[in-house]
Amino acid sequence: xxxxxxxxxxxxxxxxxxxxxxxxxxxxxxxxxxxxxxxxxxxxxxxxxxxxxxxxxxxxxxxxxxxxxxxxxxxxxxxxxxxxxxxxxxxxxxxxxxxxxxxxxxxxxxxxxxxxxxxxxxxxxxxxxxxxxxxxxxxxxxxxxxxxxxxxxxxxxxxxxxxxxxxxxxxxxxxxxxxxxxxxxxxxxxxxxxxxxxxxxxxxxxxxxxxxxxxxxxxxxxxxxxxxxxxxxxxxxxxxxxxxxxxxxxxxxxxxxxxxxxxxxxxxxxxxxxxxxxxxxxxxxxxxxxxxxxxxxxxxxxxxxxxxxxxxxxxxxxxxxxxxxxxxxxxxxxxxxxxxxxxxxxxxxxxxxxxxxxxxxxxxxxxxxxxxxxxxxxxxxxxxxxxxxxxxxxxxxxxxxxxxxxxxxxxxxxxxxxxxxxxxxxxxxxxxxxxxxxxxxxxxxxxxxxxxxxxxxxxxxxxxxxxxxxxxxxxxxxxxxxxxxxxxxxxxxxxxxxxxxxxxxxxxxxxxxxxxxxxxxxxxxxxxxxxxxxxxxxxxxxxxxxxxxxxxxxxxxxxxxxxxxxxxxxxxxxxxxxxxxxxxxxxxxxxxxxxxxxx
Numbered sequence: 001x002x003x004x005x006x007x008x009x010x011x012x013x014x015x016x017x018x019x020x021x022x023x024x025x026x027x028x029x030x031x032x033x034x035x036x037x038x039x040x041x042x043x044x045x046x047x048x049x050x051x052x053x054x055x056x057x058x059x060x061x062x063x064x065x066x067x068x069x070x071x072x073x074x075x076x077x078x079x080x081x082x083x084x085x086x087x088x089x090x091x092x093x094x095x096x097x098x099x100x101x102x103x104x105x106x107x108x109x110x111x112x113x114x115x116x117x118x119x120x121x122x123x124x125x126x127x128x129x130x131x132x133x134x135x136x137x138x139x140x141x142x143x144x145x146x147x148x149x150x151x152x153x154x155x156x157x158x159x160x161x162x163x164x165x166x167x168x169x170x171x172x173x174x175x176x177x178x179x180x181x182x183x184x185x186x187x188x189x190x191x192x193x194x195x196x197x198x199x200x201x202x203x204x205x206x207x208x209x210x211x212x213x214x215x216x217x218x219x220x221x222x223x224x225x226x227x228x229x230x231x232x233x234x235x236x237x238x239x240x241x242x243x244x245x246x247x248x249x250x251x252x253x254x255x256x257x258x259x260x261x262x263x264x265x266x267x268x269x270x271x272x273x274x275x276x277x278x279x280x281x282x283x284x285x286x287x288x289x290x291x292x293x294x295x296x297x298x299x300x301x302x303x304x305x306x307x308x309x310x311x312x313x314x315x316x317x318x319x320x321x322x323x324x325x326x327x328x329x330x331x332x333x334x335x336x337x338x339x340x341x342x343x344x345x346x347x348x349x350x351x352x353x354x355x356x357x358x359x360x361x362x363x364x365x366x367x368x369x370x371x372x373x374x375x376x377x378x379x380x381x382x383x384x385x386x387x388x389x390x391x392x393x394x395x396x397x398x399x400x401x402x403x404x405x406x407x408x409x410x411x412x413x414x415x416x417x418x419x420x421x422x423x424x425x426x427x428x429x430x431x432x433x434x435x436x437x438x439x440x441x442x443x444x445x446x447x448x449x450x451x452x453x454x455x456x457x458x459x460x461x462x463x464x465x466x467x468x469x470x471x472x473x474x475x476x477x478x479x480x481x482x483x484x485x486x487x488x489x490x491x492x493x494x495x496x497x498x499x500x501x502x503x504x505x506x507x508x509x510x511x512x513x514x515x516x517x518x519x520x521x522x523x524x525x526x527x528x529x530x531x532x533x534x535x536x537x538x539x540x541x542x543x544x545x546x547x548x549x550x551x552x553x554x555x556x557x558x559x560x561x562x563x564x565x566x567x568x569x570x571x572x573x574x575x576x577x578x579x580x581x582x583x584x585x586x587x588x589x590x591x592x593x594x595x596x597x598x599x
Contacts, residue, residue: 002068009064019506020056022450023499024049029439030495037432037488040127044492083533090579091529097584098525104584108470111573115473118480123397125485126242126429130559131202132227137161137190137209140222145186150174153217154188160212161192166205169193186221191228202227203394210274222276224389241276241389243401244424245409248385249417255279258414259386265408266388271396272404276389286343287369294365298351304366307348344368389424397485398426429487436491443498444469451505462589464505467582471497471574478569482550484562493566497574500542504578507531509586524583532579539575543568 030045032038097103139157141150154172161170174188194205206225213223224241245262249255256279263277290304299307314332321327344363362368392401402422409420444465451461475494479486508528549557549564 006064006068009067013060013064015506016059016503017056018450019503020052020059022447022502022506024052025446025450026443026495026499026502027052029442030492033432033435033439036126036428037435040488041492048496087529087532090532091525094525094528094580094583095522097580098587101584101587104581104588107581107584108466111470111473111577115476118473118476119486122476122480122486123395124399124429124433125397125487126425126432128485128487128489128559128562129203130227130229132229133194133196133202134228135190135192135194135202135206135209135225136228137192137213137225138222139188139190139213139220139224141186141188142219142221143184143186147175147185150186150188153220154190156216157190157213160216161190161209164205164209164212166194166198166200167192168195207273207394222278224274224276224391239424239428242392242398242425243390243405243422244426245388245390245405246385246421246423247387247414248383248419248421249415250383251417252279252384252386254415254418255384255386258412258418259388261412262408263388265411266390266405269404269408271393271401272390273393274389274391277386278389279386285370288362289367289369291364291366297360297365299348299365303351304348308346308362311346311348395483398429402426432488433491436488436495440472440491440495440498443495447498447502460509460586460589463582463585464509466585467505467577468498468501468574470577470581471501471570474573475566475570478565478572479562481569482565484565487562489560489563490566493563494570496563496567497570500538500571501574501578503538504531504535504574505582507535508578508582524586528579528583535575535579539571542571 027045027048030041033041137157139154141153145153151172151174154174158170158172161167170193171191172188173191175185192209194202198205200208210223210225214220245259247255247259247262249258259277259279263275266272266275288304288308290299290301294304310332314330317329317331319326319328344361346362347359348362348365350358350360390401390405392398405422414420447468448461448465451464472494475490475497476486479490484490508524508531546564546567549560550568552558552561
């Protein structure tokens with residue numbers, strides 16, 4: 001019995017070693033991914049490769065020792081059970097199918113059709129939605145609003161948020177509280193922490209609060225909601241919305257008009273949950289040009305600027321420390337600051353009258369000019385630009401939303417010299433999908449070469465490759481049935497399915513590795529029958545391992561739910577393709593292979 005166990009271990013270990021090394025090569029290309037997707041998946045790929053190598057070491061050292069030890073304990077052979085009956089039933093139908101191998105063409109065509117249909121109807125996304133429990137709500141009041149006005153609006157929004165049964169705590173920051181010196185007074189943000197034990201998702205709370213905020217203050221210039229991790233990913237990738245439409249041109253007025261028309265077309269489409277249009281500018285600008293009389297009174301441009309600054313903002317007098325917060329203190333003795341309409345009557349002290357202070361209105365000393373919107377040049381193509389932030393409706397894929405945006409841009413007919421570009425998470429999705437497609441295609445090509453060396457020819461490599469590739473429609477169909485998006489994690493799930501399917505086909509076709517062994521279709525059928533139980537055990541174990549993620553047990557599982565569903569669907573189909581389609585395809589190839597391949 002010990003000799004039998006050692007002989008069986010010696011037969012299976014070379015094939016399993018090759019399968020492990022091949023599976024490692026499947027994940028190695030993930031290490032070279034760039035962008036946000038590289039940051040997310042690079043460490044996962046390294047962990048999977050290390051785990052595979054470790055499992056191979058366990059299979060080489062620990063498993064044979066346990067097998068020999070268990071064999072030496074004696075015992076009786078178990079009677080033929082359900083697995084024996086299943087193997088006999090499977091081999092009987094497999095041999096019957098291999099006698100008519102052209103039936104595999106119908107199965108391949110059917111699976112290819114399922115994959116194409118699922119790919120065409122799956123909504124796409126960069127990453128799956130997750131339930132973080134912390135919401136960031138940036139908002140902007142109308143241009144020209146003071147800090148007090150923005151604070152009043154922010155407190156109103158905070159009261160609405162705290163009245164929601166799912167919100168636990170809320171905080172508010174306004175203007176320069178963002179620690180950004182150019183933050184305008186009309187800019188604010190709420191940070192909302194949701195309750196841990198709630199019956200609604202974070203996405204549902206965000207949608208409910210958005211409607212309540214808009215109803216409370218329809219005059220808000222901008223309002224959006226996002227989870228904190230989403231904001232951080234946006235900072236890493238430079239994206240601040242699921243879909244962004246950028247307009248570049250030299251004329252800021254034309255950019256603003258074109259952007260407003262595109263936003264109007266997008267609103268009429270009804271395909272978006274929120275639409276925010278912005279024209280990048282520094283806000284209002286006041287120009288002060290001293291008159292000749294100002295020079296006679298001793299007022300130069302710097303002294304006049306200092307006088308206006310002291311009159312409007314006062315003099316910095318220090319700071320007030322309260323806990324971890326620092327409040328700047330400014331002292332002003334001129335009363336309330338004037339409005340823009342009252343700016344010409346602002347009294348300015350004349351330096352020539354030192355004995356008795358004398359004042360003159362600013363309008364008599366300088367020419368005043370006001371520009372409501374001043375465009376500025378940024379790193380975005382080094383030209384002025386306008387942009388529209390779009391959030392598709394729930395269930396609407398980014399690719400479909402991008403098609404609607406392109407139609408709106410074409411309908412507006414941009415003037416000459418103005419260009420449009422789609423960005424946001426959609427750009428990251430496009431880049432990640434392109435990279436993952438290259439990884440999947442390169443993986444299949446590498447496997448084809450390795451199988452050719454391992455099996456001593458392409459007569460087994462081609463059926464093995466076909467059976468691995470046909471597992472992808474199962475993953476796509478599972479995502480479609482589960483109503484999940486096709487995102488980057490789902491692509492990773494397909495790659496995991498490929499790695500597991502490699503083990504299946506190597507177990508079935510490993511007979512080629514034995515010198516002098518017959519390896520015609522009958523021998524492949526017997527090898528598939530012997531490998532039926534371990535392949536089914538592997539499939540059931542893997543599906544059971546991913547089941548908690550697929551049904552969403554525990555917090556934070558939503559981020560990996562598409563991966564789990566795609567793995568489960570792909571593995572279910574990989575068993576069929578490895579144990580049924582691959583032998584049938586081999587029987588087709590064997591009819592055209594040279595006779596010398598079958599000694």
